[in-house]
Amino acid sequence: MLYANxxxxxxxxxxxxxxxxxGLSVIFGVIxxxxxxxxxxxxxxxxxxxxxxxxxxxxxLFAMPAVxxxxxxxxxxxxxxxxxxxxxxxDYMQFLLLLGIAIMLTSANLMAFGPDARNVPLxxxxxxxxxxxxxxxxxxxxxxxxxxxxxxVLWAFFRFTRTGKAIRACADNHVGAQVVGLDVRRLxxxxxxxxxxxxGAAGSLMLLLxxxxxxxxxDYTLLAFIIVIVGGLxxxxxxxxxxxxxxxxxxxxxxxxxxxxxxxxxxxxxxxILLLRPQGLLGGARR
Amino acid sequence: xxxxxxxxxxxxxxPLRSRIGLGLFVAAMLAAPFFVGDYVLxxxxxxxxxxxxxxxxxxMMGFAGQLSIGHALYVGLGAYASAALFVHFGLPPWIGMLxxxxxxxxxxxxIGALGFRFGVQGVYFALLTIAFAEFTRVLFDHFDWxxxxxxxxxxxxxxxxxxxxxxRGSPVMFYYLLLAMTLGVLALCRALLRRRIGYYWLAIxxxxxxxxxxxxxxxxxxxxxxxxxxxxxxxxxxLQAFYNNNLYPETTFATxxxxxxxxxxxxxxxxxxxxxxxxxxxxxxxxEGLTTLVGRLAxxxxxxxLDGLKPFLYGLTLVLIIAMQPTGLWPWLCRLGASLSxxxxxxxxxxxxxxxx
Amino acid sequence: MSTENATTQPLLVVEGISKRFRGLKxxxxxSFTVPRGGIVSLIGPNGAGKTTTFNLIAGVYxxxxxxxxxxxxxxTGLRPDRACHAGIGRxxxxxxxxxxxxxxxxxxxxxxxxxxxxxxxxxESRAILERLGLAEKAAQPAQGLTLPERKRLETARALxxxxxxxxxxxxxxxxxxxxxxxxxxxxRDLCRETGITILLxxxxxxxxxxxxxxxxxxxxxxxxxxxPPEQVARDPGxxxxxxxxxxxxxxxxGGTH
Numbered sequence: 001m002l003y004a005n006x007x008x009x010x011x012x013x014x015x016x017x018x019x020x021x022x023g024l025s026v027i028f029g030v031i032x033x034x035x036x037x038x039x040x041x042x043x044x045x046x047x048x049x050x051x052x053x054x055x056x057x058x059x060x061l062f063a064m065p066a067v068x069x070x071x072x073x074x075x076x077x078x079x080x081x082x083x084x085x086x087x088x089x090x091d092y093m094q095f096l097l098l099l100g101i102a103i104m105l106t107s108a109n110l111m112a113f114g115p116d117a118r119n120v121p122l123x124x125x126x127x128x129x130x131x132x133x134x135x136x137x138x139x140x141x142x143x144x145x146x147x148x149x150x151x152x153v154l155w156a157f158f159r160f161t162r163t164g165k166a167i168r169a170c171a172d173n174h175v176g177a178q179v180v181g182l183d184v185r186r187l188x189x190x191x192x193x194x195x196x197x198x199x200g201a202a203g204s205l206m207l208l209l210x211x212x213x214x215x216x217x218x219d220y221t222l223l224a225f226i227i228v229i230v231g232g233l234x235x236x237x238x239x240x241x242x243x244x245x246x247x248x249x250x251x252x253x254x255x256x257x258x259x260x261x262x263x264x265x266x267x268x269x270x271x272x273i274l275l276l277r278p279q280g281l282l283g284g285a286r287r
Numbered sequence: 288x289x290x291x292x293x294x295x296x297x298x299x300x301x302p303l304r305s306r307i308g309l310g311l312f313v314a315a316m317l318a319a320p321f322f323v324g325d326y327v328l329x330x331x332x333x334x335x336x337x338x339x340x341x342x343x344x345x346x347m348m349g350f351a352g353q354l355s356i357g358h359a360l361y362v363g364l365g366a367y368a369s370a371a372l373f374v375h376f377g378l379p380p381w382i383g384m385l386x387x388x389x390x391x392x393x394x395x396x397x398i399g400a401l402g403f404r405f406g407v408q409g410v411y412f413a414l415l416t417i418a419f420a421e422f423t424r425v426l427f428d429h430f431d432w433x434x435x436x437x438x439x440x441x442x443x444x445x446x447x448x449x450x451x452x453x454x455r456g457s458p459v460m461f462y463y464l465l466l467a468m469t470l471g472v473l474a475l476c477r478a479l480l481r482r483r484i485g486y487y488w489l490a491i492x493x494x495x496x497x498x499x500x501x502x503x504x505x506x507x508x509x510x511x512x513x514x515x516x517x518x519x520x521x522x523x524x525x526l527q528a529f530y531n532n533n534l535y536p537e538t539t540f541a542t543x544x545x546x547x548x549x550x551x552x553x554x555x556x557x558x559x560x561x562x563x564x565x566x567x568x569x570x571x572x573x574x575e576g577l578t579t580l581v582g583r584l585a586x587x588x589x590x591x592x593l594d595g596l597k598p599f600l601y602g603l604t605l606v607l608i609i610a611m612q613p614t615g616l617w618p619w620l621c622r623l624g625a626s627l628s629x630x631x632x633x634x635x636x637x638x639x640x641x642x643x644x
Numbered sequence: 645m646s647t648e649n650a651t652t653q654p655l656l657v658v659e660g661i662s663k664r665f666r667g668l669k670x671x672x673x674x675s676f677t678v679p680r681g682g683i684v685s686l687i688g689p690n691g692a693g694k695t696t697t698f699n700l701i702a703g704v705y706x707x708x709x710x711x712x713x714x715x716x717x718x719x720t721g722l723r724p725d726r727a728c729h730a731g732i733g734r735x736x737x738x739x740x741x742x743x744x745x746x747x748x749x750x751x752x753x754x755x756x757x758x759x760x761x762x763x764x765x766x767x768e769s770r771a772i773l774e775r776l777g778l779a780e781k782a783a784q785p786a787q788g789l790t791l792p793e794r795k796r797l798e799t800a801r802a803l804x805x806x807x808x809x810x811x812x813x814x815x816x817x818x819x820x821x822x823x824x825x826x827x828x829x830x831x832r833d834l835c836r837e838t839g840i841t842i843l844l845x846x847x848x849x850x851x852x853x854x855x856x857x858x859x860x861x862x863x864x865x866x867x868x869x870x871x872p873p874e875q876v877a878r879d880p881g882x883x884x885x886x887x888x889x890x891x892x893x894x895x896x897x898g899g900t901h
Contacts, residue, residue: 034410082606082610085610089613091354091409091410091413092348092354092413092549092553092557093609093613095354095356095410095413096549096553096605096609097606097609097610099546099602099605100602100603100604100605100606100609101602101606102602103598103599103601103602103605104599104602104603104606106595106598107595107596107597107598107599107601107602108595108599109595110594110595110598111594111595111596111599112595115594214595218542218543222417222421222542225414226418229411229414258429260425260428260429260436261425261429263421263425264422264425264426267418267419267421267422267425268418268422270414270415270418271415271418271419271422274402274405274407274411274414274415274418275401275402275405275407275415276405278405278406278407278411481762482762483756483760483762483765486745486749486752486753486756486762487753487756489742489744489745489749489753490742490745490753493741493742493743493744493745494740494741494742494743496704496724496736496740497736497740497741497742497801498742498753499723499724499725499728500702500724500725500728500734500736500802501725501728501753501754501757501801501802501804501805502725502728502729502754502757502805503725503753503757504725505725
């Protein structure tokens with residue numbers, strides 16, 4: 001029973017990871033930009049949710065749409081204004097550009113909020129649901145629900161809206177999309193905005209689970225990449241699966257071995273996947 | 288593939304003007320400890336570490352085209368191997384260095400071989416290198432024989448004299464060692480570029496398939512580049528351990544450190560011979576300048592937490608340089624020099640080659 | 645083409661090679677030979693399997709069945725660099741110059757295979773550049789060359805490796821008639837002066853007719869004809885495949901040697 005509890009906790013946390021990774025999968029999968037500022041953008045989302053809570057008392061769960069919108073705008077402007085020029089360029093240049101942006105974001109956070117950890121004191125922080133013998137933290141359940149709702153919205157967007165389909169066309173065939181008359185630059189900007197919105201929303205939810213301070217960003221960037229690669233690049237279901245999987249392995253390895261060693265397993269898994277199945281568990285043949 | 292500037296054409300020999308400039312530079316560096324204070328000396332030591340590491344990293348990326356964002360792994364292996372052997376068995380660091388270099392070369396070759404064998408390229412390869420470094424970081428956090436997360440400390444003897452055998456001594460001793468190492472690695476790179484392996488690496492970097500069709504054993508050459516790069520990097524690790532006298536997995540193997548290693552060669556000019564050195568000077572100067580600037584601002588007392596200002600400006604500079612001069616500072620300076628002296632024999636397509644004699 | 649070739653062993657023997665890509669048989673039981681010192685062309689409509697055949701010989705893919713024998717040595721499935729050491733020099737359909745290197749350095753990379761000493765390799769490279777008319781451009785970066793010059797550079801690089809057989813993959817593609825004629829002369833002279841063997845794939849019939857001692861025709865991955873140019877030009881099966889008449893399945897069974 002204990003293991004079941006741990007696994008479920010892991011699944012719930014994993015759902016939030018999944019939303020974060022979805023953003024990266026969308027960006028990497030469509031624009032093929034290596035977004036090394038992904039974790040930093042999530043931290044911005046976390047701080048944004050924190051500020052909203054401080055100012056209005058609104059629970060981060062409900063602040064999620066606002067934070068998502070904010071990060072969407074940020075991502076759109078960033079892509080359109082700066083990152084777009086780097087789309088065809090070599091990997092290491094993109095990496096450095098995003099790295100520079102990441103450094104700027106983290107230090108901006110540092111300047112605005114200082115190095116201390118912040119969190120959101122919630123009334124229900126210690127409540128839990130009891131479901132069939134399992135003890136589920138209320139915060140985790142709510143965070144996971146918010147995450148799945150966000151993922152559902154994303155899926156619907158790509159499936160049913162014209163812009164969403166246009167973006168998918170871009171991802172599949174860049175040149176073909178241009179030939180057909182799609183404004184690729186604008187679509188890329190929207191895509192980056194969506195990716196940022198996802199990660200911002202994930203940040204808002206993550207605030208329910210952990211404290212925020214400027215330096216946690218790098219770990220989350222790496223985590224996002226691990227999830228996206230394990231799950232399969234460009235596959236939304238893959239990001240979901242990857243997020244859940246990593247959430248569970250983290251929880252289990254933290255419990256079985258030592259909490260400080262859990263990232264070791266994540267990296268070990270990344271190594272194995274990169275070597276043996278780089279397209280990820282659910283990825284297609286295209287790399 | 289990427290069109291990186293080809294390295295300074297060692298085969299043609301450096302023109303007289305460059306030779307004089309290089310000579311002056313080396314002379315200045317040799318004389319420096321006699322004229323500068325302790326603080327500047329410590330800064331110069333940082334520059335030399337940065338230049339050396341950057342050049343070692345450059346062998347992998349600039350010459351063979353393999354992006355590694357996990358080079359801190361090799362620094363750490365060299366550092367920990369030599370330090371642990373010294374602390375536990377009293378082995379002199381030069382012996383420990385052999386062990387550390389062997390270990391790093393082995394690990395580097397393994398990572399390279401695995402990656403290339405399974406066709407891991409580009410960003411994926413970079414992520415692979417990050418994964419190995421991070422994995423090792425957490426591993427060492429729990430590795431008590433080398434101090435675990437609490438750190439490994441070298442006994443600091445009194446600064447009586449300079450003990451070259453045990454690497455105990457004044458900063459000046461480390462300075463000259465590092466200077467020798469940096470010049471040595473520059474000479475090594477120049478020599479390699481004049482030989483077959485150098486051309487083979489460049490060919491692989493430009494177009495692997497074409498290189499293979501020309502009879503190049505791509506796998507072997509790439510693993511060689513990785514192994515050499517890793518081994519050279521480990522040497523710096525040994526010196527770092529004995530200069531700083533303490534080691535922590537969190538900082539030694541951190542991805543942040545790996546990134547720092549990359550910055551100098553990329554800013555200075557990837558694949559060029561002098562890029563990493565120039566980049567090291569530029570970045571360190573930038574860092575020190577920013578520290579001073581931020582210090583002045585702090586005195587005027589603004590409300591923001593100014594800890595963040597320095598890295599912010601640092602990041603901004605990075606973005607600006609990448610956006611405006613992506614091939615790096617050295618090629619840009621070369622172009623400036625060419626146009627200023629009016630001799631525009633520079634070929635437009637390639638931004639980074641040295642002028643022929 | 646001289647009678648003495650008829651009595652010596654062919655340099656290249658391709659025996660029954662096949663390659664399937666995910667359900668599509670790109671090359672189906674193809675066999676032909678290339679005489680020592682001769683020039684053979686591999687032709688066929690798009691998708692006939694010409695480049696795949698090339699890639700099978702050069703080692704980019706390993707054939708599912710069959711053998712490739714070069715100068716008596718079985719080179720089937722050898723990696724491209726090992727195939728090069730065995731005597732295969734190839735060019736690519738879409739030229740692949742080492743862009744950041746100079747013209748001379750591009751050729752140097754090839755020459756280093758047989759001359760590990762850079763100076764010796766450099767001399768060899770200069771000689772080859774002379775022969776291919778690129779000597780004045782030796783110090784220029786390969787990036788700045790025109791298309792015909794790049795094709796010549798690619799050939800020079802392949803030649804520098806000291807091959808027994810030169811595999812030219814649609815080397816005339818994209819060239820103007822004047823440039824094509826020049827290339828034809830270059831290869832003819834090359835063959836005559838050095839006795840090198842050439843196997844080329846081509847769409848440009850002008851070049852094929854002018855250069856070839858023998859022609860091998862592929863269609864849907866199978867060989868449908870092999871012989872001297874005049875014979876192939878009149879072969880009904882060949883005409884069908886090129887003119888695309890929907891008819892006759894015997895196009896695939898006709899035309900053998």
